[in-house]
Amino acid sequence: MRKVILLIWVIFVQFSVFAQKTNSKEENAVASQVEILRQAMIDADGAKLKALTSDKLNYVHSNGNFQNQTEFVDGIVSGKSDFVTIDFQNQTVTIQNDVAIVRHVLAAHTKDDGIDRDIKIGIMLVWQKQKNKWILIARQAYKLTT
Numbered sequence: 001m002r003k004v005i006l007l008i009w010v011i012f013v014q015f016s017v018f019a020q021k022t023n024s025k026e027e028n029a030v031a032s033q034v035e036i037l038r039q040a041m042i043d044a045d046g047a048k049l050k051a052l053t054s055d056k057l058n059y060v061h062s063n064g065n066f067q068n069q070t071e072f073v074d075g076i077v078s079g080k081s082d083f084v085t086i087d088f089q090n091q092t093v094t095i096q097n098d099v100a101i102v103r104h105v106l107a108a109h110t111k112d113d114g115i116d117r118d119i120k121i122g123i124m125l126v127w128q129k130q131k132n133k134w135i136l137i138a139r140q141a142y143k144l145t146t
Helices: 002-043 046-052 069-078
Strands: 053-060 083-096 099-112 115-130 133-143
Touching (some): 053 069
Parallel strands (some): 053 133
Antiparallel strands (some): 115 133
């Protein structure tokens, strides 16, 4: 009986370690996509922004303004939303099946419509794994309470 219990315990531990490694690998893949998105926003790289986002993107700003994929990409590429610097702080990645939720604080220096601003807002990104690639399907920004 002890051998059976020990065998079950060993199998459980091995499965748990495998699951953690797999989840960690996916978390790293999502974090990598988030970093590519951050740099593409600074570089105003329309091709990368489009490749990283769903054609059904729901992109919501902290003021409640909503953009689809085309409006989001065009806003960055045109310079209407001009990110000089972006820093993602306190980032977490949670994965459930083919969906990843990324939360962080966005601290940035912008030059929107030629006006210098420093912003600090909360962000929640929703990524979905499609054809073995993590794609941004939704973004919600919110004002921080502190």
